[in-house]
Amino acid sequence: MRDARTTTLRRRFAAAMAAPAVLLGLLSGPAAEAAVRPAETERPSALRVMPLGDSITWGIGSADRDGYRAALHRRLTSAGLDVDFVGSARNGRGPDRDHEGHKGWTINQLAEHVEPWLTRYQPDVILLHIGTNDLVQGVPQPARKLARLLDLIEAAQPDAEVFVARVVGLADYPNLERLERRTAAFNRAVGQIVTERGGRFHLVDQSVVRGIDMRNEVHPNDVGYARMAWNWYRAMEPVLNVDGTEWPQVANPDEAATSFRCIEYSTLHPAVRGCRYWYLRGPNRTWQLPVTQRVHYQEIVDGEVVDRVKLVTRWVSAR
Numbered sequence: 506m507r508d509a510r511t512t513t514l515r516r517r518f519a520a521a522m523a524a525p526a527v528l529l530g531l532l533s534g535p536a537a538e539a540a541v542r543p544a545e546t547e548r549p550s551a552l553r554v555m556p557l558g559d560s561i562t563w564g565i566g567s568a569d570r571d572g573y574r575a576a577l578h579r580r581l582t583s584a585g586l587d588v589d590f591v592g593s594a595r596n597g598r599g600p601d602r603d604h605e606g607h608k609g610w611t612i613n614q615l616a617e618h619v620e621p622w623l624t625r626y627q628p629d630v631i632l633l634h635i636g637t638n639d640l641v642q643g644v645p646q647p648a649r650k651l652a653r654l655l656d657l658i659e660a661a662q663p664d665a666e667v668f669v670a671r672v673v674g675l676a677d678y679p680n681l682e683r684l685e686r687r688t689a690a691f692n693r694a695v696g697q698i699v700t701e702r703g704g705r706f707h708l709v710d711q712s713v714v715r716g717i718d719m720r721n722e723v724h725p726n727d728v729g730y731a732r733m734a735w736n737w738y739r740a741m742e743p744v745l746n747v748d749g750t751e752w753p754q755v756a757n758p759d760e761a762a763t764s765f766r767c768i769e770y771s772t773l774h775p776a777v778r779g780c781r782y783w784y785l786r787g788p789n790r791t792w793q794l795p796v797t798q799r800v801h802y803q804e805i806v807d808g809e810v811v812d813r814v815k816l817v818t819r820w821v822s823a824r
Contacts, residue, residue, distance in 0.1 A: 551587045554628060554629070555592055555632065558615070559610045559611075560606065560638075561725065563607065564596065565608065566721060567725070567730050573731070573733035576730065577733075578599060578600050580738045583755075589601065592605035592606075611638045613644075629665060631668065634673075655706065659705075663705075668708075668709050668740055671696065671712040673714040676720075676721060676768070678771075714733055714736075717768060717771070717773075732758050764782070764792070766781065777821060791822050793820040796821050798818075801813070
């Protein structure tokens with residue numbers, strides 16, 4: 506880690522760790538929000554973090570419209586960071602609601618506005634998740650547009666640490682083969698673009714959020730957003746952890762035994778739709794949903810055919 510960057514980050518590193526109550530409520534809860542809610546006054550020493558992107562940064566699909574932002578803020582606070590999320594947009598119920606997530610925006614739309622945002626808010630850290638709308642709309646050459654956006658970010662805020670995401674995957678919807686191919690190709694290009702830049706650009710693989718992590722076709726549900734928060738957090742630690750103390754690893758959503766997921770539609774099974782508890786089961790640790798069905802059958806009793814009904818539970822596995 507370069508000395509200048511280390512000095513800057515040290516100035517922005519909080520001295521005290523967060524209270525244990527925050528650790529217990531990383532993913533949700535008003536008590537945790539109150540425990541880490543920052544003062545409304547400006548904090549010059551705080552680490553300024555700009556969540557930047559489209560409706561996924563805004564939080565569409567999450568119950569509280571916080572997306573990944575609230576869970577990530579709590580995690581960073583629990584790691585001892587004095588964090589200030591910055592941006593012109595503000596929504597949700599989390600401890601710090603500022604961001605630059607804009608519903609429906611493409612890469613070029615973000616590029617048209619990013620320079621004045623960076624000049625105004627001077628973020629130390631940028632979390633960029635963009636490209637989904639380009640892929641859905643079939644906008645040509647999204648990877649080239651992303652590279653140009655990164656050029657603009659680097660020119661406007663050269664000292665910022667920029668975490669660039671492979672975009673989230675898709676839900677289990679029919680007829681998405683073409684979009685899946687575009688998404689996979691774009692994500693491969695994102696990896697190459699970020700790797701070639703190196704330096705202050707860091708790749709974060711959010712493409713693992715997919716399938717039952719999605720509330721609808723392209724937006725995560727609360728579990729998906731919790732996974733996104735975890736992925737950002739784990740990617741940020743090697744860069745922002747300047748005192749060598751390991752950041753807390755509690756409440757890893759990938760290690761939970763159960764999860765409550767809201768899914769609007771799925772080709773897996775009609776019972777998957779709605780809000781249901783899923784269970785991590787079997788030797789392969791697969792997410793599964795119990796589905797109870799009525800089974801009609803006949804049996805012979807005293808020489809007569811009798812109609813019977815029994816309840817049978819089977820498990821639907823996620824892909």
